[in-house]
Amino acid sequence: MTDSPLLDVQGISKTFQVPKGPNGNDRLRALDRIDLTLRQGETLGLVGESGCGKSTLARTLMLLERPDQGTVRFGGVDPFALRKSELLRWRRRVQMVFQDPYASLNPRLTAAQIIAEPWHTHRDLFRTSRERAARVRELLHLVGLRPSDADRYPQEFSGGQRQRIGIARALALGPDVVICDEPVSALDLSVQAQVLNLLNELQQALSVSYLFISHDLSVVRHVADRVAVMYLGRIVETGTTDEVFENPRHPYTKALLSAAPTLRRADRERKQKILLKGELPSPLDPPSGCRFRTRCWQATELCANTPPPPTADPTTPGHTAECHHPLDTRVSAAR
Amino acid sequence: MTAIGMEVSGLTVELTTPRGTTRAVDGVSFTAHRGRTLALLGESGCGKSMTAQAIVGLLEPIASVTAGSVQVDGEDLLKVSRKRRRQLAGPTLSIVFQDALTALNPVLKVGTQLAEPYRIHQRMPAKRARAKAIELMRHVGIPEPESRVDSYPHQFSGGMRQRLLIAMAVALSPKVLIADEPTTALDVTVQAQILALLAQLRKEHDMAVVLITHDLAVVAEEADTVAVMYSGRIVETGPVDEVFEDPRHPYTRGLLDSVPVETERGADLSSIPGAPPDLFAIPPGCPYQARCPLVQDVCRAERPALETRAGRAVACHLAEGTAQ
Ligand SMILES: Nc1ncnc2c1ncn2[C@@H]1O[C@H](COP(=O)(O)OP(=O)(O)OP(=O)(O)O)[C@@H](O)[C@H]1O
Ligand SMILES: Nc1ncnc2c1ncn2[C@@H]1O[C@H](COP(=O)(O)OP(=O)(O)O)[C@@H](O)[C@H]1O
Ligand code: SF4
Ligand code: SF4
Ligand SMILES: [Mg+2]
Ligand SMILES: [Mg+2]
Numbered sequence: 001m002t003d004s005p006l007l008d009v010q011g012i013s014k015t016f017q018v019p020k021g022p023n024g025n026d027r028l029r030a031l032d033r034i035d036l037t038l039r040q041g042e043t044l045g046l047v048g049e050s051g052c053g054k055s056t057l058a059r060t061l062m063l064l065e066r067p068d069q070g071t072v073r074f075g076g077v078d079p080f081a082l083r084k085s086e087l088l089r090w091r092r093r094v095q096m097v098f099q100d101p102y103a104s105l106n107p108r109l110t111a112a113q114i115i116a117e118p119w120h121t122h123r124d125l126f127r128t129s130r131e132r133a134a135r136v137r138e139l140l141h142l143v144g145l146r147p148s149d150a151d152r153y154p155q156e157f158s159g160g161q162r163q164r165i166g167i168a169r170a171l172a173l174g175p176d177v178v179i180c181d182e183p184v185s186a187l188d189l190s191v192q193a194q195v196l197n198l199l200n201e202l203q204q205a206l207s208v209s210y211l212f213i214s215h216d217l218s219v220v221r222h223v224a225d226r227v228a229v230m231y232l233g234r235i236v237e238t239g240t241t242d243e244v245f246e247n248p249r250h251p252y253t254k255a256l257l258s259a260a261p262t263l264r265r266a267d268r269e270r271k272q273k274i275l276l277k278g279e280l281p282s283p284l285d286p287p288s289g290c291r292f293r294t295r296c297w298q299a300t301e302l303c304a305n306t307p308p309p310p311t312a313d314p315t316t317p318g319h320t321a322e323c324h325h326p327l328d329t330r331v332s333a334a335r
Numbered sequence: 336m337t338a339i340g341m342e343v344s345g346l347t348v349e350l351t352t353p354r355g356t357t358r359a360v361d362g363v364s365f366t367a368h369r370g371r372t373l374a375l376l377g378e379s380g381c382g383k384s385m386t387a388q389a390i391v392g393l394l395e396p397i398a399s400v401t402a403g404s405v406q407v408d409g410e411d412l413l414k415v416s417r418k419r420r421r422q423l424a425g426p427t428l429s430i431v432f433q434d435a436l437t438a439l440n441p442v443l444k445v446g447t448q449l450a451e452p453y454r455i456h457q458r459m460p461a462k463r464a465r466a467k468a469i470e471l472m473r474h475v476g477i478p479e480p481e482s483r484v485d486s487y488p489h490q491f492s493g494g495m496r497q498r499l500l501i502a503m504a505v506a507l508s509p510k511v512l513i514a515d516e517p518t519t520a521l522d523v524t525v526q527a528q529i530l531a532l533l534a535q536l537r538k539e540h541d542m543a544v545v546l547i548t549h550d551l552a553v554v555a556e557e558a559d560t561v562a563v564m565y566s567g568r569i570v571e572t573g574p575v576d577e578v579f580e581d582p583r584h585p586y587t588r589g590l591l592d593s594v595p596v597e598t599e600r601g602a603d604l605s606s607i608p609g610a611p612p613d614l615f616a617i618p619p620g621c622p623y624q625a626r627c628p629l630v631q632d633v634c635r636a637e638r639p640a641l642e643t644r645a646g647r648a649v650a651c652h653l654a655e656g657t658a659q
Contacts (some may be wrong), residue, residue: 050522188379189549189593190593190609191610192593193595196595197606199602200603217523218595222600258527261557262552263552264555265576273531275527275528314408
């Protein structure tokens with residue numbers, strides 16, 4: 001890992017035009033001033049409830065959505081400011097693995113054709129079809145498939161094998177960053193572990209960075225170096241994985257961690273379940289002040305009036321939470 | 336000892352497709368006690384939903400029950416007439432499905448749907464049934480039920496729809512409630528709310544709950560007993576704490592080991608090689624043989640029966656050998 005971030009996102013927002021909601025608003029702010037960094041070889045876990053903006057953020061980093069404001073810097077360059085011809089080369093650097101290995105592979109193409117798909121738009125990568133075929137074989141090997149799998153169709157593979165094909169396709173352009181949007185949540189547990197192990201091996205071998213989106217907190221805890229927690233379009237807490245899991249400072253993070261079922265009895269006895277009241281507010285009509293205040297058990301008048309600024313944990317500077325009254329679980333645990 | 340809510344024995348479901356006929360559920364037996372939760376745990380395709388559909392009589396035409404019995408209150412649900420079955424659906428047995436949007440009728444107001452059990456089974460007049468529906472909505476935690484009773488299903492969030500479905504299922508206080516992956520489509524915070532609601536209702540109505548899930552942690556938190564399914568069969572069953580502390584079947588052990596807990600970040604997770612067998616090519620002998628680290632010749636030749644040893648039931652030739 002090097003120190004200067006490979007990917008540096010500052011204050012990006014994304015608003016969608018949608019049919020009018022209950023309060024007459026038709027502008028949905030899916031991302032609201034997001035800051036994010038990702039270093040080479042690092043895994044950043046992104047967690048949050050359905051609709052909080054995780055996939056929109058992923059699509060923006062894939063350069064598929066243009067942010068309304070803020071900057072994305074990739075190796076120091078703003079890809080959104082590039083000319084079209086240059087942009088194509090940039091697109092190679094960020095690739096994506098999708099959740100559903102059933103829906104994301106074209107059933108009419110063979111595994112080899114699927115893996116080679118990205119080369120149709122990036123024609124300059126290989127000169128001859130022989131080079132291409134050799135690279136397909138390498139990629140198959142890399143993701144643990146057999147050379148004979150090249151000519152088989154997606155339907156002939158199991159879910160885990162299909163996800164391996166999806167991973168090979170994501171690696172076909174030699175990216176620096178791979179965005180994994182729920183890459184194992186459609187897979188059975190016994191197969192999940194195989195795919196997580198593969199992603200880990202690939203990171204060791206290729207030094208790629210992962211933005212790892214998942215609703216499964218135990219998976220995120222296992223794979224991520226750092227974690228960002230999203231709520232209604234904002235990142236409300238970030239820090240190293242151990243810090244965030246052991247010492248959550250934002251009430252939402254704490255509630256999320258407590259709600260996740262755990263296998264080990266010792267863990268269960270230690271933590272108390274926080275059942276959040278109410279529902280996720282409509283993103284068309286987010287609450288004033290702190291967005292979490294309608295479900296927060298600590299909310300005060302200040303929370304309703306003023307959006308909380310990010311506050312760093314004084315003892316661990318990389319750990320910030322956007323909350324007027326951040327928790328200190330270390331203190332309360334010691335009591 | 337708690338009263339028995341439902342006793343399933345030797346339940347077998349055959350599936351007939353263009354590829355041939357096969358057993359999707361093969362001799363499944365379990366007992367669900369009143370006031371308790373039994374978890375049916377297994378990976379996708381192992382036959383959990385078919386088991387549930389067979390019990391409630393909602394199998395698709397391509398599937399049919401070929402053997403077994405389902406005893407509830409002295410009656411075998413698999414033998415009773417269609418008419419009797421309809422009478423039992425609601426006050427005796429009900430089911431909650433994973434996908435609330437398809438399980439609810441999209442063109443009927445939720446109030447109408449919630450009032451239905453009262454109108455049909457108790458012949459309650461419309462006005463009183465509506466009042467009961469509102470009460471039910473309040474009971475399962477739907478805010479402002481008086482104003483939401485005339486809304487349609489799509490006007491509710493996923494979590495609220497699941498509450499509505501649960502409300503409908505418990506309206507007539509059934510003795511047995513089957514919940515097929517009731518929270519799989521939901522966020523963890525909503526899942527926690529729904530599971531808490533189910534546990535509360537189970538106590539209130541003293542229901543036997545059969546919770547179908549693929550999530551080991553949900554089983555650990557919610558269930559008293561677990562039955563682990565593989566390839567249409569129950570391969571291990573017993574009290575959750577005992578099975579999870581000391582799994583005797585290699586598959587149960589493999590599953591527990593695949594969960595990322597306490598493993599160091601980046602360290603390899605232990606995983607089960609391969610995938611479950613194709614339903615139409617289940618090998619003779621043990622269905623787990625191709626993935627099992629302990630496989631012996633006997634496993635390929637003879638099918639292991641679910642045998643009870645020291646209070647634990649395991650279907651494995653080497654079960655004694657695997658227990659420490
Ligand atoms: N193209 C679009 N047009 C309008 N609204 C959109 C569009 N894409 C996303 N949204 C809205 O933006 C918000 C964030 O959506 P997004 O898909 O990023 O959520 P997510 O965190 O990935 O959710 P999930 O966990 O369900 O995948 C949601 O309210 C969604 O409905
Ligand atoms: N309509 C159907 N047509 C063909 N096969 C089916 C059908 N429904 C279920 N099956 C097969 O029956 C087996 C058991 O299915 P199911 O009970 O739904 O599994 P689970 O609920 O455990 O995921 C699976 O192999 C599945 O593919
Ligand atoms: S700012 Fe207030 S409402 Fe928001 S999370 Fe903190 S305490 Fe809760
Ligand atoms: S019977 Fe044999 S193959 Fe089957 S689980 Fe036991 S040891 Fe493994
Ligand atoms: Mg998404
Ligand atoms: Mg199912």
